[in-house]
Amino acid sequence: MRRVLLIGGLSLLLVMVTSSASYSHGEETHGELPVLLAEEEIPVVVGVDEKPGDTLHTDGLWWNERGEQVDLEEVLDLPTIVIPAYYHCPKSCSFLLASMAAAVRDLDLFPAMAYRVVAVSISDDEDATHAATAKTQYFKILGAGYPEEGWSFLVGDKESIDRLCASMGYRFTKKGPHSYIHPNVALAVAPRGKIIRYLYGPDFLTADLKKGMEEAAEGVPRISIHRVVTFCFDYDPKNRGYVLNVYRTMGTVTLTLAGLLFLYLVVAPTVRRSRRR
Template sequence: MRPLRLAVPLLAALLLAAPARPQTLQDRAAVDPPLGAQVPTALPFRDETGRSVRLAALLGAVPVILAPVYYTCPNLCGVTLAALLAGLRDTPLAPGRDYRVVAVSIDPAEGPKDAAVAEEKALTQFPEARAAVRFLTGDAAPVADLMRAIGYRYRRDDAIDPFTHAAGAAVLAPDGRLARWLPGIGFEPQDLRLALVEAGEGRIGTLGDRLLLLCSHFDPLTGRYTGAVMSLVRGLGAGTALLLAGTLGGAFLRERRRSGRERGDG
């Protein structure tokens, strides 16, 4: 028994001394959107002109697409913003009337000048959206609080990139609730359109948009709206085929039994 008593604390010490599992990129840069959660709207930011602004001033009337980026990003952020605005340009929804776009830098070292440069680049292909788009910067605490509220994790990592972060955009309802997260750097116009109609709770878009939304299902893994009705139709078709096969098979078996009895009687 003595060796066993000595082995237990030794094993515990080894486990405690073992190095922690190295944090992966997935741990450091991921999105776990708490859909339906309220984002803090009183946090202070600065817009591309240097004016103080709170998120509450940009909410209230229409849904808001919130894009977490940083403006000096050498990789994904510029592509994400350009793709987002290009996708919105190709929808029938109107900037300002039906939605707003708010880009927020995750880098507290960036300021209004960085935001203004990013604004000019992003709006090149969609200048009509200028009045409905804001590029914000802020101090570390409000930025972190906002990103935490939408489930967006990022980490400074100068060995790979100034920041490791995910790509995508959040869709906020007019009251600031998180309605959708659209992942990736490519935004299909129909997905943007349906996400905004859904976040607007029927107050934007056409009757056709709302009917299309009823016929669609959102896949959070791909960020796409899929044809739920067509899936239902295919499922019903398969069920009908199985039912028909069962009915025909039963009729065939009954006919064989009846024929066998008649031959036996003869």
């Protein structure tokens, strides 16, 4: 009876997947994030191509939150957590940066001495005033006593941003002014910008950051274990904009449950019978 119920549950799940997929008719995939096509086709290229051991492209024009032009390579003079995001984002960037601030706050390393944090805006629409506002906001989470030079908020011109992101393997798409689709990820880099590890958000753990900084201090690149990429994107009901890939999400759930059912219905009884002999 239990086996019949489990098989019936799997069948129901498959029906649900088919029904969900039917609501996504007309969906096409560009890069790693699909879109629903509206009046005109907007290609979306967003994702992360990990490049451990490569060096970040630090040339270009960069300014800090005080409006001072800085040399990015000189900013990266310590093991550093680099966070590509944009400060005007009302969606997951806020959670990404807030989560980073909370994790950094509990890090038992000396900021500006043992490590740095550098947020880099991917938006060429933003300037030093946006960076200054972001710094004020997230330093409230860090609390009194956290050194100003421990976390920089940078902005750059489009060419500098594009080259830096390309060197990271960080792919994003601009929808419009102050509107981007992008991955939620940070990088642990060694002094002068050697990529050591990718840290996937929007939630960060203090232990992961500490491990990343220790590895960055050693200068030995690592392959990320928890490689689950989340994306920041908006849904535009007027133009039927960007949506989550129902096929991929439900397909993954279905395969996982089917695998568990197979183990329970086929493998487990076989193991039990062999133990009785």
